[in-house]
Amino acid sequence: MNKADADVSLLNQAESGLPQEDGQEVAYAAELAAFAEALAGGDTGALAAARAELDAVAGRAVTADAAAIAANFQCMTRVADATGIPLDTPMMAASQSVRDKLDFHQYASATNSKPIPRPLRPVARLLGKAIPVILKRVRLKL
Amino acid sequence: MRSETAPAFFLDDSPYPIREGVLEAYRELWQRFSEPGDSWTGAQRIAIAQESRDAKDCDLCVRRKQQLSPYGLNESHVLSDNGKLIGAAAVDCVHRIVTDPARLSRRMVEDARSSGLSDEQIVELIGITCVTMAIDEHYRALGLPLAPLPEPVPGPPRGRRIAEDRQEIGTAYVPMLARDSAVGDEADLWSGRRTAIHIIRALSLVPDALRDLTILSNEQYLTLEEAPAFALQPEGRAIDRLQMELLATRVSQVNECFY
Numbered sequence: 434m435n436k437a438d439a440d441v442s443l444l445n446q447a448e449s450g451l452p453q454e455d456g457q458e459v460a461y462a463a464e465l466a467a468f469a470e471a472l473a474g475g476d477t478g479a480l481a482a483a484r485a486e487l488d489a490v491a492g493r494a495v496t497a498d499a500a501a502i503a504a505n506f507q508c509m510t511r512v513a514d515a516t517g518i519p520l521d522t523p524m525m526a527a528s529q530s531v532r533d534k535l536d537f538h539q540y541a542s543a544t545n546s547k548p549i550p551r552p553l554r555p556v557a558r559l560l561g562k563a564i565p566v567i568l569k570r571v572r573l574k575l
Numbered sequence: 576m577r578s579e580t581a582p583a584f585f586l587d588d589s590p591y592p593i594r595e596g597v598l599e600a601y602r603e604l605w606q607r608f609s610e611p612g613d614s615w616t617g618a619q620r621i622a623i624a625q626e627s628r629d630a631k632d633c634d635l636c637v638r639r640k641q642q643l644s645p646y647g648l649n650e651s652h653v654l655s656d657n658g659k660l661i662g663a664a665a666v667d668c669v670h671r672i673v674t675d676p677a678r679l680s681r682r683m684v685e686d687a688r689s690s691g692l693s694d695e696q697i698v699e700l701i702g703i704t705c706v707t708m709a710i711d712e713h714y715r716a717l718g719l720p721l722a723p724l725p726e727p728v729p730g731p732p733r734g735r736r737i738a739e740d741r742q743e744i745g746t747a748y749v750p751m752l753a754r755d756s757a758v759g760d761e762a763d764l765w766s767g768r769r770t771a772i773h774i775i776r777a778l779s780l781v782p783d784a785l786r787d788l789t790i791l792s793n794e795q796y797l798t799l800e801e802a803p804a805f806a807l808q809p810e811g812r813a814i815d816r817l818q819m820e821l822l823a824t825r826v827s828q829v830n831e832c833f834y
Contacts, residue, residue: 449594459817472716473829477630484718494813497591500716502814502822505795509774510832512788514679515672515701517748518773520834535692535828540680543833545747 461491468496469503470485511541526557584722591717594811600794601710601722604787608703609725613735614696614783615661615703617727621662623669623700624724626708629655630673637674645671645678661700664690668697669704677831684748695736695781698749702784706791714796737780738760752779766799774834775799796823 459465464487471480473535525532526549537543549557585598602724611617639648648681651663658666664687671683678745687697711721740755752761754770761782765771766789771779778784789799796819798800800807808815814822827834 444678459821460815461818462821465814465818465821467827468716469825470829472712475824480716481718484716492813493591495818497589497593497717498813499606499818500591500592500713501597501795502819503716504578504709505792506823506826507712507787507830508705508791509796510677510827510830510834511672511679511708512701512777513834514830514832515683515705515748516698516751516777517679517681517684518751518777518834519746521772524772530692532833537828537833540831541680542831542834543596546833549581555590 457496461487461495462558464490465499468499469506471504472500514545517542522549523560525549526560529554529557529561577645584725589717589719591719593713594794596811597713598792600790602705603790604710605722605725607783607787607790608707610728611632611730612699612703613730613733613783613806614693614699615732617730620699620703621724621727622657623665623703625657626661626666626669627704627707628658628711628721629674630670633670633674636670645675645680646682662690664692664698665700668692668700672704673708681748694749697780698778699784701749702778702781702787704793706787709791709795735782737782742780743776747751747777748772749777750780752782753774768799 457569468480468483468487471483484496487499525546529549532538538548585601587593587595587598588706596745608620609617610619610620615623633652635648635650635652639645641833642648652658652670654663654666661669668683671679684697688694692700715723737750737752737756741753742750743753751773752764754776757764757771757779761779764779764785765775775785778788792798797809798803801807805816812819
């Protein structure tokens, strides 16, 4: 299993922090992950190939919107790391287990955030389970 | 001040169905970038945007990235005429942000300060660099040519500053607007909420830089109101929320962004 597979696998689990129905899967997950990876990796050839694959399986409307999201996170990651903001504590608590599994703590930018103290980790684990459930119930008042 | 003629940027002529709201946001951002900012002139702001493009082909940045340390090479960028408009320290910041995001550190900001850049100049620079990159990356991702940059609007920087007693210092490398200080002219910044998470506050020392980021993200990603609503499927999108978060996670992972 490569890292992209691992991401997709995690996103298919409730503990990813994303609320999901049982058995729900991410459509075109492998193609979307490859597309995002190629853009962020800056490999023009890989990007063209990933785009063609995504076009073929999902259609150009999906590719256009996927490109916008990936581009936005090319921006947001740089805003976060150029300004040196720490991760907000509730977000840290909600995503602790997935960060541990994907070994995000090895990143240089992890030093901007204080880890949750060991005694508080059980509370963080509970919060990590509760927050996605809460978020799932958030509805907009339109 | 606005140009008399609307710029013919981001026309709806792509083989990909880019949403009109996205194109409209890009046009608005190009217009905003062309005008004098709080700390840089319009010409300097467009020079920052151009430098974010030039960084992609920078030989020094390629060689730097191969070093064990991002400061392993004792070399400086050779400034183009464009680069001379903003100076060596600003060029160095822009290039590092674009080409080596995983190894950005406090040193970049401290070096910029030591070279005479103000915190406001640094924050405004980060905003223009990152937002320009987001627009360009959308087009690169689709294999489309980049839009030409707009002509700058003449005039001096506006010089607005957030008062020191409203700044939060020490949480990040740069000061931010304090959580309870989004009032008065800045009342819109947290979208009417009492506080905001750090990624929203990151550029808030220069409120217009945060407004630029909000204009961008509302269309490329989600609004502040939509973002926490994981059960919501935003209207008019061809991808669902899980697909959005998969893309976001993968890009963040490649860029080694802990946030």
